[in-house]
Amino acid sequence: MIRVFVTITLLLFVLPSFAQSTAAPVQAEQVLFLGPLPAFASDSLHQSGKAKEQRQQLLRLLERQPVPVAGRTVELFGQRLQWRQLTPTEAAxxxxxxxxxxxxxxxxxxGxxxxxxxxxxxxxLNFQAKNGSSTELALATGWQQLLIFxxxxxxxxxxxxxxxSSNEVPAAFRLAAKEPVNNRLLTNAETxxxxxxxxDTNWMLLSFSGRSxxxxxxxxxxxxxxxSRNQVQRSWSGQVLxxxxxxxxxxxxxxxxxxxLWLMNLNTGELRSLLENxxxxxxxxxxxxxxxxxxxxxEADTSLQQSKAKMYRALEDRWRGHRDISRLFQLDIASGLVRVLTTDRRSSVLSDIRPDGNALLYTQRVNDRTTPPHASSALFELDLTTLQSREIGTFAHLNQVLYHRDQLLVVAGPNFAGGAGVNLPSDDYIANDYDGQLYLMDKNGEHIQPLSKDFHPAISSVAVNARGQVIAQVSxxxxxxxxxxxxxxQRFQKLALSLDVIERFELANDRGATVLAVGSGVATPQQLELIRPGQRRSTVLHSSAALYQHIQLGEVRDFHVENPQGDRIEGRYYLPPDFDASKKYPTIVYYYGGTTTVNRQFTGRYPFHHWAANGYIVYVVQPRGTIGYGQRFSALHVNAWGKYTADDIIYATERFVAExxxxxxxxxxxxxxxxxxxxxMYLATQTDLFAASTSHAGISALSSYWGQGWWGFLYSGIASRDSFPWNNHELYVGQSPLYMADKINTPLLLITGDSDVxxxxxxxxxxxxxxxLLGREVALVEIPGEDHHIIDREKRYVWWDHLLAWFDKHLKDQPDWWQHLSH
Structure with a gap:
């Protein structure tokens, strides 16, 4: 496809260009020409009254197709036209x-x-219309697509x-069959x-979203x-299902x-609405x-609509919609009638329906201010015949509960049920309750059997089918x-999917326990795969690879080190598409440390392939404290706030450079x-290893995040278990970057959504x-109207531009982009 380029790539096919100059104009020696197209001559378009729309349709056609190369055909009104390689004079x-x-x-x-x-x-330029035959340019590093009618x-x-050029940066006209990945393709490509x-595995429903x-x-x-045939039987468009x-x-x-809420009969195709508007x-x-x-x-709360003041009823009252009440209802398919099942003034969350259909499980949130993590879940079973509920128990660290034969299958933290899932070498460690474990529990909540204490991956969620077969998604x-x-x-058998990261999955009721899963890999765009436990290979039913057939990605390699304490610190690094091992490259080191790993998905909020295509090595490191490597490894997150994580990032980076x-x-x-x-921020107080740093939505003072962040006190209930500003000054002050700001010498970019809760x-x-106030180099960028994640598409591009422009300034000695954004 023809897309916006903001990166640099190795040319597989390059046409000649005139010598580059920062003073004289650079002229294109050749272009690709599609024509003649008399229907798109200006006089014809003007007479139609729909010139803009007609050109847009041709642009849309080209947008959907691979990048033009000489000899590639385009079919228009029954004619097959070829892109021809001509001089501009010949094309005219x-x-x-x-x-x-x-x-x-x-x-x-x-320029x-x-x-x-x-x-x-x-x-x-990049499918955006410019005025007439000339235009002023302000372009990010990389490649741009030019079309001229x-x-x-x-x-x-x-x-x-x-x-x-007006800023002494050379430019050149090119024609290439392969392109580097770019930010717009990563956000626009259909997924x-x-x-x-x-x-019964006969049907599957897939929803797709992309952008033009x-x-x-x-x-x-x-x-x-x-x-079975992977054929479309019905499709919907123009509405979001x-x-x-x-x-x-x-x-x-x-x-x-x-x-x-709609119903469609799979035999007749008949549609009927159940609950309308x-x-x-x-x-x-x-x-x-x-x-x-x-x-x-x-039921939405309306108590504050006319109020001029809000008096907090609980800590959670800061949450949007906290006063709303969610109840359970049963909808009869034949009549369309609805009956209420729970009438409490507390919200009820459905967990599962018993296989015989006579009862269901649901939970209600219970605030517990005395015991971390300061909130628990009351678990109930509701008899659907008598509509009587019985409380099974109140549990902290409960994430998921399902019926499983004559017991309950539970996903919860290691400290669930008094620490039933804890597997640590000594009492010196505190279990990290983000490290999900799997349990069997009797229906009275009294007898609990841990299933995954010796299984290092962390359990994220489980699915149970009507036959009692269980599939677990793990980190x-x-x-x-x-x-x-x-x-x-208590055995776990890995499914032989080709995906690095599972985004979502479905489990069927057939004897083979068929699984449908969608996900991606570190260098593999999104795929849909079908598999049964025990099969050696999955079947690919859909792939996004065709959307990237014109893209050249850099290689991704693993790099693991053993830290001085004997722990394996895993990592990987992304190379530029035009990588040359004889050159020296600037490098961006990325990490999270907030108890989950930076996974291997193809793209995401931080587009590593895009950064690599801008001429950077990108090194992703997984420091201690993260889940997925066993309970001892993840326990090092608790009451640490950077202690072990910083050591690992610094050590691994130094080893990466040395090797x-x-x-x-x-x-x-x-x-x-x-x-x-x-x-x-914390690393900036500990080392001068880095020439430039960027903190997105970072925490500078543990106490203010603990008290003001919407989920700060809950996250801290696990990450800072039993530690508070009044009983652990060493943690809340000693580990807060703000109180060590005078030690920061590295140029620091702070970027955040101004509506981050x-x-x-x-x-x-x-x-x-x-x-x-300390006179250090620092910049602050706020993205208006955005929360913790920058969701708005155009604002996301601005956010990404600031990140790369900051690094270009400090790591490439190219300040122009940053100066342009700063004005």
Whole structure:
């Protein structure tokens, strides 16, 4: 596809260009020409009254296709036209048509682009229309895509396509068959956002979402496919389907759209609405007999609508929607009638429905201020015949509970039920309750059997089918994997999927326990795979690889070290696409440290392939304290706040530099977000190893985050177990970067959403204040209207631009981009 480029790549096919110059214009020697296209001549377009729309449709066609190369065909109105390699003069003489070229610059570029000697020229840079035949440029490092509509040659004027630099950064016109990955492709490429699998494995439902820059539209569609043939049987577009599920008898597909719960008969295709235009509809489950659905329905609180003041009722009152009440209802499929199942003034959350359909499990939140993590879950079983509830018990660290034969299957932290899952070498360690464990519990909550104490991966979630077969999703190092679980023998068997990171999965009721999973790999775009436990290889049903067929990625290699304490510290690094081992490269070190690993997904909020394509080595390190490596490893997160994590990051980085000649040890940058942002600030107080640092949504003072972050006191209930500002000054003051700001010498970029409720923007603001008063180099960037994660697409690009511009300034001695953004 033709996409926006903001990176540098190795050219597999390069056309000649004139010598680069920072003074004289650089002229394109050749372009690709598609034409003649008389229907797109300016006179014809003007007469139609839809010139913009007609050009947009041609641009949209080109956007969906691979990058133009000489000889590649495009079919228009029954004609097959070829892209031809011509000089600009030859292209102008060929009549009305479209020119294509790429513009490359190795640093932030300012200047002018213009085409002369042609009639009615219209420039499109990265699919964005520019005014007329010339335009001023301010371009990020990398490659840009240029399309030019022309009516052909203008009299005898000299035909030129040229670019002139105004900031002494050279540029060149190129044509290449392969491209580097770019930020817009990573955000625009279509991905699977929802999947459902029928219990008999006959049907699957897939929802897709992608984006077009040309039409500035989010493109969403949903398909119902026959699994055996992988063929589409029905499709939806123009509406967003959510919470899709198949009935246990395989007769119905249910889904929500436009605040309405719909049913589709899988035999006849008939559609009927069950609940129409209702707000507050939440998650739901089918009853085992397929005659009803149990759903969560939320009553929104209106008590503050007219209030001029808010008096807090609880710590959680800071949370948006905390006063809303979610209740359980049962919806009868035949009549469409609804009955309420829970009437408490506390919200109820559905956990599971018993296989015989006569009872269900649900939980309610219970505040417990005296015992970490300061909140527990009351677990109830509701008899669906009498509508009487019985409390099974109140449990801390409870994440998930399901029926499993005549017992309950529980996912919870190691400290669940008085520490039933703890497996640590001594009492000197405190278990990390983010390290999920698996348990069997009797239906009275009295007898608990740990199943995973000797299983190092952390249990994220489990699925149980009607036959009692169990599939667990786990964090295993920097991977997310699926395991089949034999609860009787306490055995775990890994499913042979080709994916590094499982995003979501579905488990069928067939004897083979078929699993449908979607995910990606460190260098593999998203794939959909089908597998059964015991199979040696999965079946790929859908792949996004075609969207990246024109992309050249750099290699990703593993790099693990053993720290002085004897722990294996895993890591990996990304190389630029045009990597040359004889060169020295600036390097960006990334980490999290906030108790989960930085996984191997293909893309995400921090696009490592994109950074590598900008000429950086990107080293990702997994320090101690993270889950997925066993309980002792993860326990080092508790009451540490940087102690072990910083040592590992520094040691691993020094080893990485020492063992790789292509890494420039004087041009190292580091970046982390959230807890990783805290680590960036903390590292700056401990070492001058890095030449530039970036902290996104970082914590500068543990006490202010603990008290002001919406979830600060709950996270600290695990990460700082039994430690508070009044009983552990050494932790809350001694480990807070703000109180050591005078030790910071590294240039520091602080970036945050100004509406962040998790780690409030004040955490960055107070560090900014300290460093400004100390006269240190610091910058603060706030993204307006954004929370902890930068979700808005265009703002995400601005966020990414600031990160790279900061590193370009300090690691590449290229300050122009940062100066441009600062004005």
């Amino acid at each position: 003489a060929a009549g009305p048509g479209v020119w294509f070229a790429q513009l490359q610059q190795d640093a932030f570029f300012k 002018r682009l213009e085409v002369t000697g042609v009639k009615a020229a219209q420039l499109y 022309t009516d052909g040659r203008k009299d005898d004027d000299e035909v030129l396509l040229q670019v002139t 699977i956002t929802q999947l459902a699998l029928s219990p 820059d040309v039409s500035d539209t989010q493109l969403q569609r949903t398909e119902l496919r026959d699994v 959510s919470r899709a599920a198949f009935s246990p008898d395989n007769q119905w597909l249910s889904y929500m759209a436009n605040n309405t 209702q707000t507050g509809l939440g998650s739901y489950r089918w009853a085992p007999d397929s005659n009803s659905i149990v759903l969560q329905w939320t 295993e190092g920097d991977r997310s994997a699926l395991y089949s679980v034999d609860t009787n023998r 790789h000649d292509f890494v420039d040890g004087k041009r190292l940058g580091n970046i982390g977000a959230s807890y990783g942002g805290f680590m960036t 998790n780690v409030p923007a004040g955490e960055s603001q107070q560090m900014f204040t300290a460093l400004k």
